[in-house]
Amino acid sequence: MKNLIALTAGLSLLTLAACGSEDKADKSDETTAPASETMEQAKDKMSEAMDEAKESMQEMVDELTIDASSYESFKESLANMKEKLTPAQEGALMKALHDMADDGEDMADDAGDKMKDMASNGGDMLKDLYEKIGDKLDGLSFDEIIEKAGS
16 A cells, blocks of 8 residues: 555656746756656556555455354355455355365256255255355365365
8 A cells, every 4th residue: 555655646746747847848857767767667666566456465365264163154254255355266266165065966966955955944055055065164265265176
């Protein structure tokens, strides 16, 4: 965030410098760097700020874990995790959870079992997921869930 503020301030100063007064226009630009160098520096700072923001977001995602100590905790921690993910990451998470829940099951038997499970839980698919694999998910981060589903 500090880098973003510094970058914004720097760009503002560059803009003001470029709009200098007419009497200064006759002076040589010996004391100022060429505009291409200045723009390149601004691009570098912007790139650094974007990289830092991406790293911060990834750290936030990595810190989020599933709490399966109770169904309510499971729902809340899963919702918090999904909220911090990109749409692509959220899709990958849901696919991983689906794959883990269906691991080793026969597809023909699966449809009938899902219908029975949903009926017994009042149609709550999340509760079915919790009951089926909640213990496997407890304490796992996004990356760990993706890794576990892939193995």
